[in-house]
Amino acid sequence: MLIQRRRPSAVNEQVEESGYMASASDLMIGLLFIFIVMVMVLLARKPEIPTDNPPDPLAGVVQAIGSRLQKAGVPVAIDQASGVITLPTDTLFARGRPDLEANGVRALRQSAEQLQQVLPCYIYSQRRQLPANCPPNPQHVEIETVLIEGHTDSVPLQRGDYSNWHLGLDRARAVYKELNAGPMQHFRNEREQPVFGISSYADERPSNKKDAAQNRRVELRFVLAFQAGDNAATKGASSTLKKMQEVVR
Known part of the structure; x- marks a missing residue:
């Protein structure tokens, strides 16, 4: 079937x-x-917002240098954001005068003594003989330039063609001569140029519009150069510096 x-x-x-x-x-x-x-x-x-921002290398350097001066008894003001250390102008100069007072000379010599100890930690030409007590420098920061800037109040000078521009420059020059009387005159950046320079802003950059005395000042402005490395902030700053150098050339 x-x-x-x-x-x-x-x-x-x-x-x-x-x-x-x-x-x-x-x-x-x-x-x-x-x-x-x-x-x-x-x-x-x-x-996600990063909780730990990378440290500002300029702020770190200025704070380290300024702290050395303050500990030595020099009453400087530290501005980390702008990279400026303000010297005690009322101690350095009499009002309207470009020549250093006796107290000013002593203050600058104290400053020079401390700067000679700490600046080599950040200067290219001194890298082979770094001091033993250098501040931490994980980003390998170097100082490209230290500008000694002279500032005045807005009171015009009655000396013919001699103006606040000349007064600011003469004060900066007086500080420059005192600081560069020793080993610092030989400090060079990576391009073999002197690290120290001078400039004058007269009364064009007042720090305090209410207190003219604070506008009569001399400032040390630090400009940094950075070594190429793995840090992103370092690379960016290095690129910016190279562009500035190309413009100068």
């Missing part, structure tokens, strides 16, 4: 096909739902 297999009817085939299509459709809908949820989660996440 022969038993013949019955072929599935067309209805069964249609049911199986529709069931397969329904399963595939459910899978696609599930995947789409998961994708939408992931997108919403990513959009809802707030960008």
Whole structure:
């Protein structure tokens, strides 16, 4: 007796096909739902804000140098943001005068003694003979330039053509001569140029509009050069310095 297999009817085939299509459709809908949820989660996440910002190398150098001067008894003011150390102008000069007072000479000699100890830690030409007590310098910062800037109040001088511009420059020159009387006159940057320079701003950059006495000041402005390294901030500053050097050349 022969038993013949019955072929599935067309209805069964249609049911199986529709069931397969329904399963595939459910899978696609599930995947789409998961994708939408992931997108919403990513959009809802707030960008991570770094908690530890890299230290400002200029602020660190100025603070280290200024602290040395303050500990030695020189009443300087430190501005980390602008990289400036302000010398006690009322101690250095009499009002309207470009020549140093006796107290000013003593203050500058104290300053020079401390600068001779700490500046070599950041000067290119002194790298082979670094002092043993240098401040930490993980970013390998170097000082490109130290500008001695002379500032005056807005009271005009009645000396013919001699103006506040000349007074500011003469005061800066007097400080320059005192600081460069020793080993610091030989400090050179990577381009073999002298590190110290002078400039005058007269009364064009007042530090205090209410107290004119504070505008009569001499400032040491530090300009840094950076060695190429892995630190992102170091690389950026190095690139900026190179562009400045190209313009000067």
